[in-house]
Amino acid sequence: MDMDMETSEISGGSCKLQNDDELDLRRGPWTVDEDLTLINYIAAHGEGRWNSLARSAGLKRTGKSCRLRWLNYLRPDVRRGNITLEEQLLILELHSRYGNRWSKIAQYLPGRTDNEIKNYWRTRVQKHAKQLKCDVNSKQFKDTMRYLWMPRLVERIQASSSASGAAATISVSPPLSTIAATATAPNHAPYNYNNFEFGPAGASQVTGSNYTTTENSSAAASSESFGSTQVSDLTEYYYGGVPIGNTGNPNPDYGQTGELSYSDSMSSLDMQTMKPNNSCSNYQYWGGDTSDNFWNVENMMFLQQQLSDNM
DNA sequence: AACCTTTTCAACCGCTTTGTC
DNA sequence: GGACAAAGCGGTTGAAAAGGT
Structure with missing residues (x-):
C-alpha cells in the first residue's frame, strides 16, 4: 500500500x-x-x-x-501496479541468472524499479520458500520454480493471450531456463524467448509483439x-x-481483461489437468491472495520427490 | 466493532563503486 | 594514486492497509 x-x-x-x-x-x-x-x-x-x-x-x-x-x-515512466505474468516469469528467470542483483533484473523490466522487484521477491517468492520450509536459494526450491512454477506461468500466459484473442507466442519447449543459460548477457544482445524479446531498458527495449502493454x-x-x-x-x-x-x-489496467494478478494466475489453475479451470472471463481480478493454492498437495509431492531424488 | 496478525512497500541505512580533483 | 564526494546498490525497517477472529 x-x-x-x-x-x-x-x-x-x-x-x-x-x-x-x-x-x-x-x-x-x-x-x-x-x-x-x-x-x-x-x-x-x-x-x-x-x-x-x-x-x-x-x-x-x-x-x-x-x-x-x-x-x-x-519518474514519469515508472510503471506501477501488479506484476504481470510475463514479468513474473522474467523475474524468476532473471533471478536464477543474476541472483539478488535487483538493478540488473530491473533493466529487463521497463518501468519497474529494483525496489519493486526486490519487494516482489521478498514478499511473494520468499514467502513460498518459507511455507515449504526450505531456503529460497536451495536446489529444491529452485527446481520447484524451474520445473513447476515457471512452466505454469508460461501456460497461463498462453492461456490468457489466447482467451483475449491475442496470438500466443510463448512456447514451453525448450525450457526457458535452458534458453537463459545459453543466452548472451545483457548489455549485449537481449535474449529472445520466441516472440518475446527482452533487453535492458534503454539499451534494447522490449520488442516482442505481444509484450507491449x-x-x-x-x-x-x-x-x-x-x-x-x-x-x-x-x-x-x-x-x-x-x-x-x-x-x-494507479495502474490504469487494474481490473481489465488480460492482466492477471500473481495470485489469480495461480488460483485459476486446475492442478489436476494443469489447465485453467475457468474461462478468462471468470478470472477474479484483484481478488484476495489465493496464491497459496499453488502450493497444494501435488506440488508438495513434486517437491518431496525432488527432495528424495537428491538423497 | 474492536482487536490482533499479516502483508505490503516506501524509505532509510550502510556499504561499495565510480567520478573528480 | 590517494582523498574525498557523489552515486548506486542491496538489505532492512516500520507505518499503514488488509485480512482474520
Missing part, C-alpha cells in the same frame, strides 16, 4: 534527522509539496547531481532521498510529454490516468 500522499504532513513520519538541526533535513514519507517541488525542479533542470539538486530546489532532503524518490516513485505505451507517452511544464498539482501529473502519489491502484 502506498503512503497516503494526500496527507501533506504525515504525523510521526515527518521527523527530522535528530542531529541535523543546522541542516534541518527531513526524512520519512514525502509530502505532496515536496513531490511537486522535485518534479518541477527536475522538469526545469534535469536530474543528476542530487545533493546540489536538493539544495537548489529548496528541498530539505538528502540527495540520496531525492534520487530515490524520483527513481522509484515520481497499455502501461508501457502510456508510460512512454507520459515520459515523452514530460517537459518543462510546471506542475502545480499532483493530479495534473498523471500516470495513465491516475496521479502518481495517489493511493490505491
